[in-house]
Amino acid sequence: MAAPLRIALAGLGTVGAGLVRLIESNGALIASRAGRPVEIVAVSARDRSKNRGVDISGYAWEDDMTALAARSDVDVVVELVGGSDGPALATARHALKGGKALVTANKAMIAHHGLELAELAEANGVALRFEAAVAGGIPVIKGLREGAAANRIERIYGILNGTCNYILSTMEQTGRDFGEVLKEAQELGYAEADPTFDVEGVDAAHKLAILAALAFGAKIDFAAVDVGGIGRVRAADIAQAEALGYRIRLIGMADVDDQGNLFQRVQPCLVPHNNPLAAVDGPTNAVVAEGNFSGRLLFQGAGAGDGPTASAVAADLVDIARGDTGAPFSVPAAELAAFAPADAGHRTGRTYLRFVVADRPGVLAEIAAAMRDGGVSIESLIQQGRPEEGGEVLVAMVTHEGPEANVAKALALLEGSASLAEAPLVMRLLG
Amino acid sequence: MAAPLRIALAGLGTVGAGLVRLIESNGALIASRAGRPVEIVAVSARDRSKNRGVDISGYAWEDDMTALAARSDVDVVVELVGGSDGPALATARHALKGGKALVTANKAMIAHHGLELAELAEANGVALRFEAAVAGGIPVIKGLREGAAANRIERIYGILNGTCNYILSTMEQTGRDFGEVLKEAQELGYAEADPTFDVEGVDAAHKLAILAALAFGAKIDFAAVDVGGIGRVRAADIAQAEALGYRIRLIGMADVDDQGNLFQRVQPCLVPHNNPLAAVDGPTNAVVAEGNFSGRLLFQGAGAGDGPTASAVAADLVDIARGDTGAPFSVPAAELAAFAPADAGHRTGRTYLRFVVADRPGVLAEIAAAMRDGGVSIESLIQQGRPEEGGEVLVAMVTHEGPEANVAKALALLEGSASLAEAPLVMRLLG
Incomplete structure (x- = not known):
């Protein structure tokens, strides 16, 4: 069997600890499928001594995350710190410039700096992968980048935020209002203590910008996403929609319009009952890609959580172990087009x-x-x-x-x- | 840009003609995403002069399909003839032995001879890909083989035959009986003149055997699939199921049971309304894979048709053009396990x-x-x-x-x- 793929882990939060568990638990299977073992060599996080439920004593420790990129015993840096800038971005830049592949679950960083990072990856001849940045464990980036690679994508849309979907579908099932259900979602761990990024649509917009760049060969343009949230949806709206044959879902949608401009919007929408997205309940994500030959493709699954997110990160690692290291945004960064934002x-x-x-x-x-x-x-x-x-x-x-x-x-x-x-x-x- | 990937097309039925149209229509996009053009060089079919709605005069013609594999100007043979044996199998064997990659949409051939063909491909160091053999345009083989590669798959099940799903969902919506709806499906082109393979579950069983081999690292074992069809389902059964909160769908399901044996069954099942498969209507396919970290992943889309099937064939070609040529069944053929069939x-x-x-x-x-x-x-x-x-x-x-x-x-x-x-x-x- 070939030499192991040696990874360094920046960030040991729930996803980082999940990835450690996954590699411990499924390591033999991964080695068999990837043709070589995937091994954690070094880790870095804010606090070395914190109890994370996983044993990290077998891995080298770096106090400084960016030092992971300098290690000669590392092939891939896995960035699971989060945040669009700060240590995450510094770690990512160091890794790519140092000739290491980078795998990240960081939607905010890719939405803001994806083009720069893709250019860095290509210039240094290394892989940059971010399956876990969109829709948790669902292989939707792979589905777009590879599964639908032979199609002109006509439209992409989906439920991209599990917190909002949990809140909306619970409001629907219980008849209760937003504030009450949000509070419950926070208690159950489906919503953050500060839910702003989720309920105002920003998190979904990060993911939509990434999907749109991939689907349309566009230079990623998060700033151009028209973003709306769910905070003003009332139980009465849900009841009205239901009476009309619709369910309310927070939908991210992108297409290239008749003028050749890129439309990107996140907004609560009325979804007809016969659309598969209407049946998506709870903290689930689902993405529809409409290809000019494939027709409508639907990808659905858990949109968050340590297991699903770790699964997506590890899928990227298996691809890299197998030697699949194409352009991060499907076409080379130099060929990505700068679309004008559409006038809705x-x-x-x-x-x-x-x-x-x-x-x-x-x-x-x-x-x-x-x-x-x-x-x-x-x-x-x-x-x-x-x-x-x-x-x-x-x-x-x-x-x-x-x-x-x-x-x-x-x-x-x-x-x-x-x-x-x-x-x-x-x-x-x-x- | 790198040299073109040169393909030879064996079979010019609806899918073959669809692939010609797709490559003509989306060729520039494919070249940009694959990093090199994908070009049809030679074709072969039963009748050269038949009008297929596509112009094949620019391609070399071979009367003998197996001669495609001998051409020095061909990198990949695409087999779209169909049938588990005969010219399809002869063409496939010639191609792989001749050092050409093989892409096929032929579920029957893979279900019966997949192991032999995988061994041939690996021995000759070429790719064997069959995304289009399962669930039409849905990238479910990619989803299993790569997207869920880091997971132990606990169960895989789905709606694998569009004809049966059209019939069952139409019976459900209209209250009519099987024979009447089958007749209409035949008139609409959703069912073959001889619908035996579809309605008796054999087509779904071919696909299930392929999915099970991939999901569980099993030597493909079509003969062990417990196969049932939908011909005996009455409108009254559908009404009873509905009253109990269920819909009837033809489900292919596989898992490895407590005894470590491989369970594979195709049978009409009662699907609870809260399962996403209950909402799948018409000639649609949908596959659920349950991974031990990813949780439940759903892949859904058109299960047949020239466009979707050509899209899946072309996705395989893009992978090959990009140099992604791992083991056909994810792990090397020599590592595939011979499971004993489960005792249900x-x-x-x-x-x-x-x-x-x-x-x-x-x-x-x-x-x-x-x-x-x-x-x-x-x-x-x-x-x-x-x-x-x-x-x-x-x-x-x-x-x-x-x-x-x-x-x-x-x-x-x-x-x-x-x-x-x-x-x-x-x-x-x-x-």
Whole structure:
């Protein structure tokens, strides 16, 4: 059997400890499938003595993470520290510049610095892999980069954040409101103490930017993602959607539009019951890639957790052990295109709009007039009979197919109206 | 850019013509992603002059398929002829012995001769790839072989035949019976004129045997698959299942049991509504792999058709162009284990049993006594009030969790009973 692939582990949090367990537990199987053993040689983390439930005494220790890259007994640095910059980025740069392959689960770092790191990897002739950065244990980057490699990807979309999906599907099943379910999710460990990155859509946007770069051969452009979160979705919205035959999911979606511009958006959407994403409950992730020959491909599984994430990291290690070290973003970094961000106004579709209005005469007429003046045609309108607390009433509507620009124009007409108790909630219907 | 990967195409049916179209349409994209162009150099089929909707005049022609393997201007032979033996197998053997890589969509050939062909490929240092042989355009072989490579696979199961899934889901949606829906499926092109291989489960069994070999590192053993079809499922069974919270799907399933033996079965099963396979409608395929770290991974998409199948063939070609040529069954052929076939009697689970009985007193008592004497505990029993044509009555029951051997014993006690108008229909509940 060939010489072992020797890895250094930067970061020993839950995923790092999971990877140690995985390699201990499945090492023989991995060696057989990879054609050579995958061995941990050295580790680094903030605190050497912390109890992680795994024995690290057999591995060399480095206080300074970047020193891992300098070790002559290391082939691959595995970065599991997290954070877009700081020690993670320093470790990544050192590794690639030092001629080591880099495997990372760090979505924020790849979303912000993926192009630079890919260029570094290619310049130094080493692999850069980040399967675990998107959708946990699901091999969706492999599916796009290799499984669908012969297809022009027409659209990619999916449920990319397990926390949001847990919250939305639990709200749906229990009829409870966002705040209450978020609190429970935090107690159960499905949401962080500070859930901002998850519930505001930033985490999903990191993953979407990575998928879009791969799918469309684009220079990664996280800043251009139109990001929305789920914090304003109410139990009443979920009930309205259900009555219309839809479920609400936080959807990341990207395509190249008619003008050749790159559209990237994360937003709660109404997903029809017959779409497989509607059936995705709990902290699960699912990604759909539509190829011009493959048709619709769906990849689904656990979006987070130490086991699934470690599984994805180890899949990258097996690929590297087997000698599969193609371009990080499928095509060479120099061939990645700099797309202009799409103007969503050109897009057509159906939109769900929900207003919280004062319970008094004339409000509905005001909204209807704004829709008319914006050129928005209303397909169905539901005014909730019973006022909410504080005498507010919810008015929800679904538009006919039409340009998003018209919806924006109608909403601009309503801006500042004394009839609206809060800004309207706008969600698209997944077509 | 590196030299082109030159391919020879054996077989120009719908998939072959689809591959020609794909390479014409997406050639530049493929070259960019693969790092080199993929070019068709030579073709062979039964009839040179047949109109296939694609122009093959630019390719060299061989009357004898096996001659493709002898051409010095060819790197890869793509076998799209079909059939487990005959010209397909001859072409495959010639190609590998001649030092050409082989890509095939031929599930029957791999199910019957996969081990021999893998040994040939390894002995000659060339690639053998067969992504298109399982689940059409879905990269499930890649998902298992690479994406889940670091996992011990605990169970693999899925919907592996689009024809059967179309028929069962249409029966479910329309309440019509098998024969009528099969006829319609044939008219719509979802079923062959001779549907035997599909509806009797043989096609799904070919795919299951391939998946099991990959998942468990097993010497492929098609003969050991316990194969059942959907021809005896009635609309009434689907209605009963629905009432119990289940949908009927033809499921291929494999695992290594407690005794270390390989269990492989294709059988219509009752799938609970909360399992993602229950939502899979129409001619779609879906495969679930349960890894010991990844958890449950689901791969879903079009299970057949020229576009999806060509997409999978081309994905294999891109891998070969990139230089990824590991062992065909993930581990080297010499390391594949010869598992003994499992004795299903040891397995425990819940079973759906449906009897067609004469409408007269004492029949139910006879069945109940046989269940008691077999040691089968009945969870629910439904006797349909209104007799079917011919005075027959359907009796359906679901057992409590228990050994399959007990169900077999109970049914053996009823064998030859004058009360039964036909053999009982036995379906397992997917746990």
